[in-house]
Structure formats: structure tokens, C-alpha cells
Amino acid sequence: MNKELKTRLQDVAKHSGVSMMTVSRVLNKNGMVSDKTRAKVQVAVKELNYRPNVSARRLASSKSFFLGLLYDNPSTSYVSQFLLGSLKFCRASGYHLVVDEADNDLAKTLKSVKELINITQVDGLILLPPVCDIPEVLDTLTTANIPFVRVSPNSQLHISPYVCMDDYQAAFEITEQLINQGHINIAHIIGHPDVGASRLRYQGFLDALRSNKISVPPEYIEQGYFTYKSGLSAAQKLLSLENRPSAIFASNDDMAAASISAAHMNNIQVPSALSVVGFDDTSLASTVWPHISTVRQPIQEMAKMAVELLVSGKFDDPTSTKKSDLRHVLDFEIIQRESSAELR
Amino acid sequence: MNKELKTRLQDVAKHSGVSMMTVSRVLNKNGMVSDKTRAKVQVAVKELNYRPNVSARRLASSKSFFLGLLYDNPSTSYVSQFLLGSLKFCRASGYHLVVDEADNDLAKTLKSVKELINITQVDGLILLPPVCDIPEVLDTLTTANIPFVRVSPNSQLHISPYVCMDDYQAAFEITEQLINQGHINIAHIIGHPDVGASRLRYQGFLDALRSNKISVPPEYIEQGYFTYKSGLSAAQKLLSLENRPSAIFASNDDMAAASISAAHMNNIQVPSALSVVGFDDTSLASTVWPHISTVRQPIQEMAKMAVELLVSGKFDDPTSTKKSDLRHVLDFEIIQRESSAELR
DNA sequence: CTGAAAGCGCTTACAG
DNA sequence: CTGAAAGCGCTTACAG
Numbered sequence: 203m204n205k206e207l208k209t210r211l212q213d214v215a216k217h218s219g220v221s222m223m224t225v226s227r228v229l230n231k232n233g234m235v236s237d238k239t240r241a242k243v244q245v246a247v248k249e250l251n252y253r254p255n256v257s258a259r260r261l262a263s264s265k266s267f268f269l270g271l272l273y274d275n276p277s278t279s280y281v282s283q284f285l286l287g288s289l290k291f292c293r294a295s296g297y298h299l300v301v302d303e304a305d306n307d308l309a310k311t312l313k314s315v316k317e318l319i320n321i322t323q324v325d326g327l328i329l330l331p332p333v334c335d336i337p338e339v340l341d342t343l344t345t346a347n348i349p350f351v352r353v354s355p356n357s358q359l360h361i362s363p364y365v366c367m368d369d370y371q372a373a374f375e376i377t378e379q380l381i382n383q384g385h386i387n388i389a390h391i392i393g394h395p396d397v398g399a400s401r402l403r404y405q406g407f408l409d410a411l412r413s414n415k416i417s418v419p420p421e422y423i424e425q426g427y428f429t430y431k432s433g434l435s436a437a438q439k440l441l442s443l444e445n446r447p448s449a450i451f452a453s454n455d456d457m458a459a460a461s462i463s464a465a466h467m468n469n470i471q472v473p474s475a476l477s478v479v480g481f482d483d484t485s486l487a488s489t490v491w492p493h494i495s496t497v498r499q500p501i502q503e504m505a506k507m508a509v510e511l512l513v514s515g516k517f518d519d520p521t522s523t524k525k526s527d528l529r530h531v532l533d534f535e536i537i538q539r540e541s542s543a544e545l546r
Numbered sequence: 547m548n549k550e551l552k553t554r555l556q557d558v559a560k561h562s563g564v565s566m567m568t569v570s571r572v573l574n575k576n577g578m579v580s581d582k583t584r585a586k587v588q589v590a591v592k593e594l595n596y597r598p599n600v601s602a603r604r605l606a607s608s609k610s611f612f613l614g615l616l617y618d619n620p621s622t623s624y625v626s627q628f629l630l631g632s633l634k635f636c637r638a639s640g641y642h643l644v645v646d647e648a649d650n651d652l653a654k655t656l657k658s659v660k661e662l663i664n665i666t667q668v669d670g671l672i673l674l675p676p677v678c679d680i681p682e683v684l685d686t687l688t689t690a691n692i693p694f695v696r697v698s699p700n701s702q703l704h705i706s707p708y709v710c711m712d713d714y715q716a717a718f719e720i721t722e723q724l725i726n727q728g729h730i731n732i733a734h735i736i737g738h739p740d741v742g743a744s745r746l747r748y749q750g751f752l753d754a755l756r757s758n759k760i761s762v763p764p765e766y767i768e769q770g771y772f773t774y775k776s777g778l779s780a781a782q783k784l785l786s787l788e789n790r791p792s793a794i795f796a797s798n799d800d801m802a803a804a805s806i807s808a809a810h811m812n813n814i815q816v817p818s819a820l821s822v823v824g825f826d827d828t829s830l831a832s833t834v835w836p837h838i839s840t841v842r843q844p845i846q847e848m849a850k851m852a853v854e855l856l857v858s859g860k861f862d863d864p865t866s867t868k869k870s871d872l873r874h875v876l877d878f879e880i881i882q883r884e885s886s887a888e889l890r
Numbered sequence: 891c892t893g894a895a896a897g898c899g900c901t902t903a904c905a906g
Numbered sequence: 907c908t909g910a911a912a913g914c915g916c917t918t919a920c921a922g
């Protein structure tokens with residue numbers, strides 16, 4: 203390490219004519235500093251392009267500058283996108299990320315959580331779904347008084363800040379897009395019954411149809427489990443109906459991809475004879491052919507928001523926070539690709 | 547942080563009756579310490595369950611205890627699996643990982659590399675394919691004298707240690723498995739022409755057939771580009787041949803998945819009328835139905851090996867290393883799933 | 891609102 | 907082969 207290149211706190215102090223202590227206070231935004239002094243210091247920080255040494259900071263302070271990320275989501279692409287996003291924003295904030303996979307065995311998971319708290323001594327934890335809804339994990343964290351942020355949680359929404367997107371609204375909009383393309387016979391493959399988002403997406407679908415005065419025959423609704431296989435058999439049933447739907451909205455991309463395969467098997471052209479839309483915008487959506495029209499989840503932005511909430515320290519004292527501040531909804535995006543088109 | 551819980555270097559020193567300096571030397575494996583003293587210290591370390599404080603270490607030493615991971619691979623699942631693996635082993639070794647994505651623009655990539663060297667001051671760098679084969683990146687690293695490990699590189703194999711698997715042998719074996727299942731009419735979809743592994747897999751395929759005295763008609767060989775779409779059109783051609791193959795070996799899973807779709811479109815049952823095998827064992831392989839028989843790349847192990855090579859410090863002085871030590875080949879695994887079966 | 895001193899847990903010279 | 911001293915770049919308590 204070229205120590206001589208690095209500007210240190212001392213350099214900033216000298217440059218702005220104050221003590222190191224004062225610079226430290228400005229940097230950490232906590233101490234009482236006069237506006238004038240603060241301004242002076244901030245100028246010096248900018249001019250010298252000063253970046254605090256995380257190791258020194260960690261060594262001296264009571265904070266660890268570690269954030270934990272706990273996941274047990276089977277979707278590699280979801281986890282990895284989130285991971286990459288948090289890594290980036292942790293780095294920007296001078297934090298490091300410790301990643302742990304929750305085990306199927308609850309006892310093991312709890313052990314990992316306790317290790318993160320006691321050994322790694324994380325300053326905060328991010329929980330991805332579905333581990334973010336395990337009561338025992340939440341209890342452990344609450345008891346240990348460790349701040350945590352949950353992503354798309356499904357229960358106990360009042361106990362921690364969380365980030366999510368509006369699954370209902372997204373489903374509503376992508377359904378409405380099909381309607382605007384002239385589709386009336388629209389089927390839906392519901393997602394896994396245990397996942398809260400499945401219900402929200404289904405409801406958004408129903409309400410979009412209702413608000414356009416379109417009725418759904420019961421045989422247009424199939425229960426899926428977010429897997430390709432479940433999507434395949436659901437789509438097979440839908441496509442063998444006498445009054446075949448002209449469009450299928452699957453509750454995730456895997457099942458949408460399966461619907462396209464099912465169409466192929468039945469010699470039904472996509473999108474000319476059948477439109478298919480999915481949800482999530484995983485890599486699968488742009489892997490299969492035709493590429494799948496879908497809803498993009500703002501995973502990167504969710505990661506950024508989660509890190510920011512933890513870094514801000516706003517929630518370090520959980521009791522002081524108003525419920526209204528807990529919910530952070532991020533924008534989704536409807537992505538039109540080649541698997542859906544105007545009805546003709 | 548509960549400081550009182552943590553055992554420190556001092557505690558170990560006291561416990562084993564030597565100075566902190568001696569403990570440090572034992573821990574860092576560099577200094578000259580008598581075997582007797584070393585043993586004593588090691589016992590104390592074990593008993594007290596001592597783990598060095600990375601921050602203190604980093605602050606005091608000339609090393610940063612940062613490793614960089616540079617990637618530009620489009621496969622999210624590949625990158626994320628590698629990422630998760632390295633994260634794990636970095637943590638076990640007391641290192642932190644800084645992850646950067648190489649840009650399409652070479653100038654930007656070089657800038658990132660220089661930042662990793664000068665600002666983050668990484669102790670070493672891991673390069674994933676294909677960025678591991680960009681001469682300018684390699685030059686920058688060599689000039690800066692930063693140790694680096696490459697994963698499955700394709701060129702200049704003498705300039706750095708690297709980890710890889712035996713693509714040729716794996717292709718040979720999975721082809722031979724098809725042969726053992728009674729297949730004679732086996733087609734191959736070649737991978738992207740710019741990727742070295744494509745050639746090796748193709749060669750393994752050819753040699754397996756040759757060693758079993760099976761000849762391949764030229765129309766059984768199709769050029770693909772590792773994409774689903776390229777696999778789809780390649781498979782379409784293969785399946786419309788008069789002497790249709792009974793098995794297709796695609797050079798990756800995406801193209802194998804596409805081959806299955808193509809079979810469906812032509813009302814050909816997989817695996818009863820057509821066996822399909824892929825390569826990589828990405829999540830796609832167990833997403834589509836039937837699940838794809840494939841070759842598992844040992845991505846986690848490759849990550850571990852890459853981290854270990856860097857942490858070991860063996861290659862800190864690149865000039866001193868013998869060429870024979872550079873190559874690290876890891877074992878693959880043939881995974882038999884539902885997409886291939888005995889010919890009947 | 892601001893500062894001088896001590897210390898976080900290690901390693902790097904420097905001695906012996 | 908082993909050790910006592912100084913210092914890495916910050917923050918925590920304590921003064922004022």
C-alpha cells in the first residue's frame with residue numbers, strides 16, 4: 203500500500219485549520235459543529251479527495267461497518283442480482299458485506315444469524331424473501347436489537363423497515379396492456395400459494411379484467427408453483443380448452459417460458475396465435491425465444507435502498523420509528539418483448 | 547461490538563507464554579520460529595479459538611487483505627455462483643472481496659483495473675472469462691506487479707496461475723455415455739467460435755466417436771453461439787434431416803434447452819425419441835422439463851482454488867514460479883438427468 | 891461548539 | 907530464533 207499517496211484525517215484537519223476531532227465529527231454527521239466550520243471541512247475533504255480508512259475506523263469505533271445479507275431464495279439470478287447491487291452500494295458507503303445462506307434446517311439458520319451478530323458483529327442485516335418471513339429469525343434479531351431491513355416481506359410488516367415493489371399494480375398494468383392489445387380471453391397461471399406476491403399478482407390480474415368489464419371463466423385460472431414444470435402442465439390444460447385463451451399471464455418468467463414451450467408443442471405460434479407474458483424479468487425471459495414480455499423487478503434499486511436504510515442509522519432504535527416510514531415501494535417497469543402482441 | 551468477548555493476540559501470547567511478536571510470526575507463517583514454540587502457540591490459538599482482527603491487521607500491515615474479482619461474463623448464474631464461492635473462501639481466509647464488472651469499453655475496464663490497484667489496493671485479482679484473455683488487462687496487471695489468477699483462460703497460459711476444468715475430457719465422457727446408451731447417430735451443436743472451450747468440447751466429442759469407430763456425417767455438426775436462439779435454429783436443422791440423429795450433444799445448457807424445445811415443436815419425445823445433453827449445469831438445466839443431462843462445471847471449487855492461490859502468496863513474485871505450477875485442473879462431473887436415455 | 895490524549899489490535903522495523 | 911517499542915488512521919471518552 204502506498205501510504206504516502208493516501209490523504210488522512212490529519213491532512214484534512216491541517217488543510218482546514220481545525221483538529222482531527224472536528225473533521226471526524228463532520229464526517230460522521232453526529233457531532234455538533236458550527237455551520238461555518240462544517241463548510242470549511244467539507245471543502246477540504248472535497249479538495250483533498252479524502253476517503254476515510256475503513257479499517258482504522260472499524261478498529262477504533264464500536265461499529266463494525268459490516269452488513270449481513272441473509273438469503274435462502276432458490277432463484278440464483280434473483281440472489282446474484284441483489285448481491286451485486288448491495289456489494290456496490292456497500293462499497294460506496296464504506297461498508298463490507300457478509301453473505302450467508304440460510305439453511306433448510308431452522309436451527310442451523312438461527313446459528314448463522316447468531317454468528318453474524320456475535321462473531322462478525324454486523325451493524326445490520328438484510329433479509330431476502332422467504333427467510334425474511336421466518337418468525338424465529340425475526341425474533342432473534344429483534345431480541346438482539348440488531349437493525350434489519352427486509353425485502354418484499356409478507357408478514358409482520360410493522361416490525362422493521364422493508365423494501366418492495368407493487369406486485370398488485372404491476373400485474374394490473376401488464377394485464378391491462380394485454381387488454382389494450384385487443385385480448386379478451388386472458389388466462390392466468392397463479393404463483394406458489396405460500397408466496398404473498400402470488401396472491402397480489404392474481405388480484406391485480408382480476409381487477410384489471412373487472413375494471414375493463416371482462417369476465418374470466420374459471421377454467422382460465424390455473425394454480426402453478428413458480429416452476430417450469432408446473433407452468434408446463436398448467437399451460438397444457440389452458441391450451442387444450444375448447445375456448446382457448448388468446449393470451450396467458452404467468453405469475454413468473456419460468457412459467458411463462460413453459461407456456462411458450464407448451465404452445466410450441468401444440469403448434470400454436472407465439473405471439474401470432476398466443477401472447478404470453480411473465481413476471482420478474484429474470485435472465486430466462488431474454489434467454490428463451492421469443493423473448494418474454496414481463497415485469498421488471500427493480501432488484502438493484504431494492505438492494506441500494508436496503509443498504510441505504512441500514513447505513514443511514516435511522517432505524518437503529520426501532521421503537522422510535524413511525525410505522526409510516528417503514529414501507530419503501532420501488533418502481534417496476536413493464537417490458538414489452540416478442541412473446542406478446544396485438545390480437546389479430 | 548462486545549470487545550470483552552474477543553480474544554486478542556495479546557491473550558494468545560499470555561496463554562502460551564511468548565511475546566505477541568512470536569504469535570504473529572506463527573500466524574503469518576513467514577518468520578523463523580522454533581518448532582516447539584510454534585506448537586505451543588498453535589495450541590493456544592486453538593484453545594482460545596483466536597481469530598485475528600482483519601481491520602487491525604490491515605491497518606498495521608502493508609497488505610490490504612482485499613482481493614479483486616473482475617468479470618464480464620454475460621451468464622449471471624456463472625458469475626453469481628463464482629461470486630458466492632469466492633466470498634465464502636475469502637471470508638475463511640480473512641480477506642474481503644471487491645467485485646467489479648469490466649466494461650465493453652476497454653478504456654473503462656482498464657480504468658477499473660487501475661482503481662482496484664491504486665485506490666482499493668487489492669493484494670491480488672481474479673479474472674473470469676472472457677476478461678481473463680484481454681491482453682491489455684493482463685499487461686496492466688503484469689506491469690503493476692499485482693498477482694492475479696485466471697479462470698479458464700484461453701491464451702498466454704504461461705503468464706499467470708489459472709484454474710480450469712478439462713473441457714475436452716468432459717465432452718469425451720458425456721459423448722461416450724451417449725454411445726454406451728446405444729446411440730450412434732449423435733449430432734453436436736458447437737459453442738461460440740471465439741471461446742476456447744467450444745473447440746475443446748467439439749474435439750472431445752469427435753474423439754469419443756472416433757475411438758468407438760463411429761463416423762459423423764458433416765450435416766450432424768451445427769455451429770451455435772451459446773444462445774438459446776442459435777441452439778433453436780441449429781436443432782431445427784438437425785431434426786429435419788432425413789437421417790435424424792437419435793441424440794444431440796449441445797455445447798452448453800442454453801442450446802440443449804433449445805434443442806428440447808425444437809423437439810417438442812416437431813412432436814419428438816425427449817428422451818424416448820431423442821436424447822439431449824448439455825454442458826455447464828447452469829440453473830437452466832434443472833429448470834426446463836425434462837431436466838437436462840449435462841456436465842457440471844466445478845464453479846465453487848474453482849473459486850476456492852483461485853482464492854487459495856492468491857492468499858497463499860506463492861505467486862507474489864511471478865518470475866520465480868515454474869510453469870508447471872501454473873495450471874490447476876479441477877474435476878467435473880457428468881450429471882445424468884431425464885433428457886437422455888437408452889436408445890430403443 | 892472544539893480539542894489533546896489514549897487506545898483499538900495488529901505489524902513493521904530494529905535489537906539482541 | 908525471540909522481544910520491546912513505535913505506529914497504522916481513526917474514534918471514544920474526557921475536558922474546556
